[in-house]
Amino acid sequence: MTDQRDTDRSGYFLYHSIGQYPDKAADMARSLTAFADCWGAANDDQWGYALGQRQRFIDLWSQLLKAPSASLTTTENVTSALAALIMALPREDLEGRVVLVAGDCFPSLHFLLTGLAERYGFRLRTVPLREGAHWVEDEDVIAAWGPEVGLALLTWVSSTSSHRCDLATLMAHGRKQGSVIGVDITQAAGLIEYDCMAVAADFSISTSLKWMCGSPGGGILQVMPDVIARCQPSLRGWFSQDNIFSWDINTFAYAPDIRRFDNGTPSVMACAASVPALEWHAAQDWSAQLEKNRAFCSQIIAASDAAGFELASPRDAAHRGGSVMMRLPDDVDPQALLADLRTRKVYADARGALLRCSPGFVTTQAGVDRLADALGSLRRASA
Template sequence: MTDPAGHHALDADDPLAPYRDRFVGADQPLVYFDGNSLGRPLAVTGPRLARFVEAEWGGRLIRGWDEGWLELPQVIGDDLGRVVLGAAPGQTVVGDSTTVLLYKLMRAAVAARPGRTEIVIDRDNFPTDRYVAAGIADECGLTLRWIDVDLDAGVTAAQLEAAVGPDTALVVLSHVAYRSAWLADLPALTAIAHDAGALVLWDLCHSAGSVPVALDAAGVDLAVGCTYKYLNGGPGAPAFAYVASRHLGELTQPIQGWMGAVDTFLMGPTYAPAPGIRRFLSGTPPIVGMLAMQDMLALVEEAGIDAVRTKSVALTSYAVDVADELLAPIGVTLASPRDPALRGGHVTLNHPLMREVTAALWQRDVIPDYRDPHGLRIGLSPLSTSFAEVRRGLELVRETLEQMTA
């Protein structure tokens, strides 16, 4: 049994607790369990955006492109690589949505493996990943080889070994499963794909900024991630793409646009790709949408990604303990790995009434989200979430569920 007041000691002993005060709304009684879908804004971000509108956009106008905006996708990409991705400079770029970047990198990858006819992906991967892979398979006359996974877990080494072979062009995997929070063994699964001669693309949407990633050390080929979850870039903030330097000369950009051309303003009759990661840009970079994540990257770098992961493990472990105490006796089951080494930054709790419970909680200023089947998902953003918030939120989950079953 957990100590009902134990959250006080946990918050008092938490070295990252002071960072919570830097987020807009964190001082309010609302319980926010959805930081893995949309992170809170930092208090410094509003003034940053206002200064940009007044001084750069309003003051410099179109001159801003020559004064730094054109380089911003790569500048922030390198910051992402250094702070959270374990990637050397020149391999990460910001721009487009997650969906568009998934298409670009998947399409480039299968083109780089001519004669291979299969894309390997699991049935519980995020819908966008599955939909894009299916579209590319139709477009290129390829076959999807599906891995059936436990919805409470994710892809294992044995499952991937059984799925890949000489026909595998590309393996598409999520580092943290969106439903269960299963934390995949990124180095081991990457090695299995490579042993089969395939490229591997990792979806980092539910890990970047919460779980340390070592893309270069693991030999990852390709990765895509969003920036509005644990990186707090705001709704619709652009995604990022990582392409290992060894592949930058061989992969062909499938959406050829002026911003990825070797001479952006030459505007010649034919397309010639820019050298390096810039070739994976297409259209005009969304400058305003990139600004908020700079503040969060600075904060994560200040705190240290390993310390962020330690806090994340502590928060999710506490949530599991409290759920065992308060919710298991009334029929709620854990739909995430119990071992924190196998779990990302969220926890999913199952009960047949969780869809209704989630809707009712939103009316009470407790904000989790719902995922079929029957899953209430608790996303705990490490720098903006307290242990007291976790305790209060789960107490209200129990109260709401009891009212519905009375």
């Protein structure tokens, strides 16, 4: 018997975690079956097919982000992407200087930076949230960002508030300070347009999960060509060379483009699993998808207000990603709420008392209505 949760996706609100699109399971199954058929065949076709799937993944991501040619490669996740970049920068970019990050960044990246600070000789400066605030204000980031900052990592959209920073203002300030600037685009890539050339950050990192609807393990690192030329990645291997079949162990030269950030034999399974989602993305009318998301988010905010909950996301859509977060009252058990939502075929999640709801491509008006009814019933029961 088919689990109803697998067929009724109208109440799916988890795009901040794992993205879904129509026919995702069937598309992924076909892609992985094709990979298995090729990889298990007794011939010599395997690497041509596997590396072709990886290149298709790179090309689709590059097209989506309008990235310069040969400036984007694969990584396992955003943490490994940031680590690769830091370990490749010239020593003078970091040693004795400050790395700046906001206190509402993705925690995994903060864990990484804390661990690398002593080894690479930089001081980590974390811009705190104001008392009672749900996100770090752009003006506080600017106030903490002086010429001593060697590298700044900006979180485009926060995973805990859906606050969207003002990239144009922050980039302009950072350029005056002479910093290397990176952007974690994970929480909005695939929903809100991100143009690498227009933003002009030195590097961008993301995953193929969330709005991209792809597979875990399908991370990306995009680096601008002038920065690539200054980088010498510490983790290197045969795929870091211009000619990967150069076997002289006493002669090594980095590839002239983003390939220098590759190392040993690349992982391709996540690329093959994610290509169908990226192809689906490339065929969408993104203005219509964003308009749908905005309409549903407005309804969720109204339902939260009606229930008397504290909104933990910006009200203004221009300052928000694709999610709505709300803080639950002290007398509400988040896990009990999530269990109740499941009985209504509504799927969200909670980080402590923070309820996170992200309406996306398979979410429908009926699902939003069920979520709103659940929030209203919860508040009535609490009262």
